Amino acid sequence: MPILSRLLSFADSFTGPRTVHAHCDLPCGVYDPAQARIEAESVKACMEKFNGSDDSVFKSRAVFIKEERADLVKHHLWVLWTDYFKPNHLEAFPQLHDLFWKATKAAGETKKTNDTAVAEDLLAQIAEIDRIFWETKK
Amino acid sequence: MPILSRLLSFADSFTGPRTVHAHCDLPCGVYDPAQARIEAESVKACMEKFNGSDDSVFKSRAVFIKEERADLVKHHLWVLWTDYFKPNHLEAFPQLHDLFWKATKAAGETKKTNDTAVAEDLLAQIAEIDRIFWETKK
Amino acid sequence: MPILSRLLSFADSFTGPRTVHAHCDLPCGVYDPAQARIEAESVKACMEKFNGSDDSVFKSRAVFIKEERADLVKHHLWVLWTDYFKPNHLEAFPQLHDLFWKATKAAGETKKTNDTAVAEDLLAQIAEIDRIFWETKK
Amino acid sequence: MPILSRLLSFADSFTGPRTVHAHCDLPCGVYDPAQARIEAESVKACMEKFNGSDDSVFKSRAVFIKEERADLVKHHLWVLWTDYFKPNHLEAFPQLHDLFWKATKAAGETKKTNDTAVAEDLLAQIAEIDRIFWETKK
Amino acid sequence: MPILSRLLSFADSFTGPRTVHAHCDLPCGVYDPAQARIEAESVKACMEKFNGSDDSVFKSRAVFIKEERADLVKHHLWVLWTDYFKPNHLEAFPQLHDLFWKATKAAGETKKTNDTAVAEDLLAQIAEIDRIFWETKK
Amino acid sequence: MPILSRLLSFADSFTGPRTVHAHCDLPCGVYDPAQARIEAESVKACMEKFNGSDDSVFKSRAVFIKEERADLVKHHLWVLWTDYFKPNHLEAFPQLHDLFWKATKAAGETKKTNDTAVAEDLLAQIAEIDRIFWETKK
Numbered sequence: 001m002p003i004l005s006r007l008l009s010f011a012d013s014f015t016g017p018r019t020v021h022a023h024c025d026l027p028c029g030v031y032d033p034a035q036a037r038i039e040a041e042s043v044k045a046c047m048e049k050f051n052g053s054d055d056s057v058f059k060s061r062a063v064f065i066k067e068e069r070a071d072l073v074k075h076h077l078w079v080l081w082t083d084y085f086k087p088n089h090l091e092a093f094p095q096l097h098d099l100f101w102k103a104t105k106a107a108g109e110t111k112k113t114n115d116t117a118v119a120e121d122l123l124a125q126i127a128e129i130d131r132i133f134w135e136t137k138k
Numbered sequence: 139m140p141i142l143s144r145l146l147s148f149a150d151s152f153t154g155p156r157t158v159h160a161h162c163d164l165p166c167g168v169y170d171p172a173q174a175r176i177e178a179e180s181v182k183a184c185m186e187k188f189n190g191s192d193d194s195v196f197k198s199r200a201v202f203i204k205e206e207r208a209d210l211v212k213h214h215l216w217v218l219w220t221d222y223f224k225p226n227h228l229e230a231f232p233q234l235h236d237l238f239w240k241a242t243k244a245a246g247e248t249k250k251t252n253d254t255a256v257a258e259d260l261l262a263q264i265a266e267i268d269r270i271f272w273e274t275k276k
Numbered sequence: 277m278p279i280l281s282r283l284l285s286f287a288d289s290f291t292g293p294r295t296v297h298a299h300c301d302l303p304c305g306v307y308d309p310a311q312a313r314i315e316a317e318s319v320k321a322c323m324e325k326f327n328g329s330d331d332s333v334f335k336s337r338a339v340f341i342k343e344e345r346a347d348l349v350k351h352h353l354w355v356l357w358t359d360y361f362k363p364n365h366l367e368a369f370p371q372l373h374d375l376f377w378k379a380t381k382a383a384g385e386t387k388k389t390n391d392t393a394v395a396e397d398l399l400a401q402i403a404e405i406d407r408i409f410w411e412t413k414k
Numbered sequence: 415m416p417i418l419s420r421l422l423s424f425a426d427s428f429t430g431p432r433t434v435h436a437h438c439d440l441p442c443g444v445y446d447p448a449q450a451r452i453e454a455e456s457v458k459a460c461m462e463k464f465n466g467s468d469d470s471v472f473k474s475r476a477v478f479i480k481e482e483r484a485d486l487v488k489h490h491l492w493v494l495w496t497d498y499f500k501p502n503h504l505e506a507f508p509q510l511h512d513l514f515w516k517a518t519k520a521a522g523e524t525k526k527t528n529d530t531a532v533a534e535d536l537l538a539q540i541a542e543i544d545r546i547f548w549e550t551k552k
Numbered sequence: 553m554p555i556l557s558r559l560l561s562f563a564d565s566f567t568g569p570r571t572v573h574a575h576c577d578l579p580c581g582v583y584d585p586a587q588a589r590i591e592a593e594s595v596k597a598c599m600e601k602f603n604g605s606d607d608s609v610f611k612s613r614a615v616f617i618k619e620e621r622a623d624l625v626k627h628h629l630w631v632l633w634t635d636y637f638k639p640n641h642l643e644a645f646p647q648l649h650d651l652f653w654k655a656t657k658a659a660g661e662t663k664k665t666n667d668t669a670v671a672e673d674l675l676a677q678i679a680e681i682d683r684i685f686w687e688t689k690k
Numbered sequence: 691m692p693i694l695s696r697l698l699s700f701a702d703s704f705t706g707p708r709t710v711h712a713h714c715d716l717p718c719g720v721y722d723p724a725q726a727r728i729e730a731e732s733v734k735a736c737m738e739k740f741n742g743s744d745d746s747v748f749k750s751r752a753v754f755i756k757e758e759r760a761d762l763v764k765h766h767l768w769v770l771w772t773d774y775f776k777p778n779h780l781e782a783f784p785q786l787h788d789l790f791w792k793a794t795k796a797a798g799e800t801k802k803t804n805d806t807a808v809a810e811d812l813l814a815q816i817a818e819i820d821r822i823f824w825e826t827k828k
Contacts, residue, residue: 024203025346025384028183030176038170045166057753058164061801063471064478064754065162070301078354082380097373104358108301111475163760163798195339199387201609202340202616208715216768220794235787242772246715249613300479302472304459308452314444321442333615337663340616341438439622439660477747478754484577492630496656511649518634522577525751576755578748580735584728590720597718617714 024083031084033130036076040126042069043110044119051114066111073107073122080129089136099129162221169222171268174214178264180207181248182257189252204249211245211260218267227274237267307360309406312352316402318345319386320395327390342387349383349398356405365412375405445498447544450490454540456483457524458533465528480525487521487536494543503550513543583636585682588628592678594621595662596671603666618663625659625674632681641688651681721774723820726766730816732759733800734809741804756801763797763812770819779826789819 046066050059081100090096103125110119184204188197219238228234241263248257322342326335357376366372379401386395460480464473495514504510517539524533598618602611633652642648655677662671736756740749771790780786793815800809 024180024184024207025343025387026184026187026200026203027384028180028187028203028207030180030183032172032176034170034172035176038168038173042162042166042168045168046162046164049164049166057749057804058802059471060474060750060753061757062164063474064757065164065166067301067475067478069162069166074354074358078350078358078380082350082354082377083384097377101358101373104354108303108359111301112472114471163757163801165798195335195390196388197609198336198339198612199343201612202343205613205616205715212768212772216764216772216794220764220768220791221798235791239772239787242768246717246773249715250610252609300456300460300483302460302463302476302479304456304463304479304483306452306456306459308448310446310448311452314446314449318438318442318444321444322438322440325440325442333611333666334664336612336615337619338440340619341440341442345438345442439619439663441660473747474750477750481577481751481754488630488634492626492634492656496626496630496653497660511653515634515649518630522579522635525577526748528747576732576736576759578736578739578752578755580732580739580755580759582728582732582735584724586722586724587728590722590725594714594718594720597720598714598716601716601718614716617716617718621714621718 027083031080031133033076033080033126033133036073036080037123037126037130039069039072039076040107040110040119040123042066043073043107044116044123047110047114047116047119051116063114070107070111073110073126074104077104077107077126077129080133084133085136089132092136093132096132099125099132103129165221169218169271171214171218171264171271174211174218175261175264175268177207177210177214178245178248178257178261180204181211181245182254182261185248185252185254185257189254201252208245208249211248211264212242215242215245215264215267218271222271223274227270230274231270234270237263237270241267301359303359307356307409309352309356309402309409312349312356313399313402313406315345315348315352316383316386316395316399318342319349319383320392320399323386323390323392323395327392339390342390346383346387349386349402350380353380353383353402353405356409360409361412365408368412369408372408375401375408379405439497441497445494445547447490447494447540447547450487450494451537451540451544453483453486453490454521454524454533454537456480457487457521458530458537461524461528461530461533465530477528484521484525487524487540488518491518491521491540491543494547498547499550503546506550507546510546513539513546517543577635579635583632583685585628585632585678585685588625588632589675589678589682591621591624591628592659592662592671592675594618595625595659596668596675599662599666599668599671603668615666622659622663625662625678626656629656629659629678629681632685636685637688641684644688645684648684651677651684655681715773717773721770721823723766723770723816723823726763726770727813727816727820729759729762729766730797730800730809730813732756733763733797734806734813737800737804737806737809741806753804760797760801763800763816764794767794767797767816767819770823774823775826779822782826783822786822789815789822793819 043066046062046069050062050066053059053062077100081096085096103122106118106122106125110122181204184200184207188200188204191197191200215238219234223234241260244256244260244263248260319342322338322345326338326342329335329338353376357372361372379398382394382398382401386398457480460476460483464476464480467473467476491514495510499510517536520532520536520539524536595618598614598621602614602618605611605614629652633648637648655674658670658674658677662674733756736752736759740752740756743749743752767790771786775786793812796808796812796815800812
């Protein structure tokens, strides 16, 4: 990911005083869908590791580590849904409830399979949430 | 953060097949210093909320939520240090051990104060770790 | 909360033979809104303890214990929403998304106040969720 | 477990107006053996799922999810034993120590087997604890 | 607590070749009352820090960190009681149930006060558990 | 590991009057490498149990319980490294950074194998950390 990385570094050096966005109930106001996305990438990587191995112990480890990572995906998404989004966001994006419900259900589905298409579907839903999130930040 | 956000959105739409980077011991290979940075931003925001309020209950909540967030910063940094970085990275960046030691100590310091300069110092150290991390990804 | 409490108790005594139902992603199929309700009662009790004391240490403990209990309320509700409820339930009870969104937001609100009316409002929303839950079990 | 289940349900419908009671050390005073029972039902359901499947990944997931649920059973029982029960309860019910010791040991046993009889034995012990608990509430 | 501390140290130096023993339900067989003792020392140290400070934020931190440490004491003791001790140990040491009940209650008491005598009492009870534990290891 | 074990025990019996030392960021000042060592012994015991069994469910449990115990080893070591050791300790023991990096990496390695030699290597590194720790306490 060198291009994005370079853009980030570039952007970083110009953002100056950062304003931040919430993931606790203070609320501190620091939210970022990247937290859910990183864990979902991990879920997908666990599936790939599982599929590429024929060591039963390793495969077993991939399964339960994936279980934990998928739980983190659900947690980060739930927090965004309940804590970040406000009634005015829901008016602008009426699909939010359904989008989060399906995305968290998709995270649950990734526990039950090692089909990476299911993880990619989850990532696509998180990308859509990410898109809306940054829309509301404008 | 509209500029970074727009760059990210732009970059996002062109990164195509993402390769991912580890935060478990499978290892799944999905690592990202953004996890530590987001929690550190939250630490700083808790300090600002603490300083801007004169409600003792609210201030008390800001203090213990900050404590939890600082613990998460430490955890994410420790994971990067032990799990992501390899001997060849250490040869290229001999300052890594000291950098992580000081950054995790800085995270500990943020628990003991509400001086945002301490959180900014932590953020600067995480930014340096982030820079090195992406250097090793090239 | 004697009235709501009595109504809840009354409802409890008539739900008839209870079979139990899922709260993991196996899924094991054991779900029960009682988990959220018990933690919400604890939240309310913490408020009462806070209001009835003038010992600052005790009051401080009441605040952060309440914070943890409210987190558990949110967690149990999120699990019900995502894991138990299915598309056919949503058709029969189209208010589900909004109900859970508001109930989990109400749980977040209880962290910010020691006004027991806020906890009672949360309990009333959980009671409504409980009612729908058992409707779907018939 | 239809018989025990029916007995439990029967008991549930007659406990009359429930007041709720403590599970933290504030103490908030909100305790309820239902918390242990729900997790124990989940343990039993995991065993049934394990026994009814011949998918090794699914069976492996059933085993470690059961492990977590059994830990929660132990935790909820320990809290009741230490935090809820007082010396006068012990005088009235001298079997309490042994009952909790055996019940938490039974929860440990459910991790080592997929024999549902072991889970039913655990549920029966929790039912006995539940009975005594509500006796002390009268 | 110099006297108890010295006695504990003295006992430590004579327990001879230590083999280590269980704290999970595998069971792996590795148990050690030192885990509870270390957390209890931390509880006592938090009280001393609380009493020696007049910074309200610091005092508040001491209180909730003590709360967490006391929870760990309870957890380690419960695990020893349920998982390590067997019926034959109970025959040899019939006071075990009561000893653990009172020790875990004492751990709960340390949350409610900053009187170090309460923590010393807890440490004395853990020392007695430690003594019996090593007796059963002979 | 009888030799290492005996050496550790021998060392234990000569450390003289132990004062106890910090594992939170208050800081309470209670630290003890015994916490990491106990979990590492558990890791080794899980491997032995795994190797000595031919029950696939039991072996699977041994693997994921080992995973958790190894995480605790890492956590306790990270806390010691960041929170206990100070710049003057680093001057006296310049190998500290590398020692902790390798020890935590060794803990990660124990998740990936059931070769007890890997656990013994981890225990030897913890013994070295323990030796330095007590040197700094003199």
